[in-house]
Amino acid sequence: MSLALFIILFFACSNIIAQEAKWLHNEGFNEHKSVETYLNPVYAEAQHLPDSIKLWISDAGSAQKVIESGLHVRVYAVEIPSTYRPNIAAILNKLAQFPMLQYVTIFESQRGAENDKPYQLPADIDLLQNLKGIEFAYTANLDMEDALKKLIPLKQLKSLAITGYYRPLVNGLTDLKQIDEVRINSLNIRDIELSKVTWTTVYLAEGQLTAINKRYVDNGDDQKALLNLSKVQSLRMLEIGLLILQMLEFYKTLANLRA
DSSP states (O other), X not given: OOHHXXXXXXXXXXXXXXXXXXXXSSOTTSOOEEHHHHHOHHHHHHHTOOSSEEEXXXXXXXXXXXXXXXXXXXXXXXEEOSOOTHHHHHHHHHHTTOTTOOEEEEEOOOOSTTTXXXXXXXXXXXXXXXXXXXXXXXXXXXXXXXXXXXXXXXXXXXXXXXXXXXXXXXXXGGGOTTOOEEEEEGGGGTTOOOTTOOOSEEEEEOOOEEEEXXXXXXXXXXXXXXXXXXXXXXXXXXXXXXXXXXXXXXXXXXXXXHO
16 A cells, blocks of 8 residues: 555544543543552542542452451542452452442553463453543553453453554454454554444554664554444544554655655
8 A cells, every 4th residue: 555545535524533531531541559558548538538539459459358347339530559369359359349449450560480471361351340441551561452352351341542552452352342442553453353342532653663773663553453443333433553644644744845
């Protein structure tokens, strides 16, 4: 496909582009506080604990403390930070007792002998039937396609975020028929047929970039991803990363010069 034809095809579906689009109309993926913070009587008295709480929970013991305190009925978002892998299943079992829980982030940033090993999302994730959104953040060693398949039973799940995972996805993503909003990077969807998904909102980050003369250039992933997204008939809102926008402006200018 010629460069000019790519530009024509992409801008033909420009009605789906909105640079100011909001990603996930909630605050489920940020500003979490520790369990110790909320269980501190001084903090609770000073802050007048909110009805909706976002927590970091790194082990099942902390989750149990929240349950025993009665605060679990207020928790609607949980981030599971870098933790020993077997803890994840135990944490998920405890979170099944959080009746208001709607958003979960699994975040891995620490490196080490244990965290550098491949691992799978525990099947216990299907205990969280009220989940509306889930984020996998920098989970480079997670078997992502297996994880996506394990999300299929979560019928209330509408929002999926995969950040900092720079590998192509082939299986699992399009099997999530219930998903409406997606945060992903170009490399993840470079090779996926997307014509049958029903996404309405997408935040697209840059895929793999190559540095040339201290400037980053797209190696083709962004173009392929955008062409794939142009086939999504349900798409109404697309927010794209700044470097992708710069790439598109460059190609549009080049296409005009060749016309």
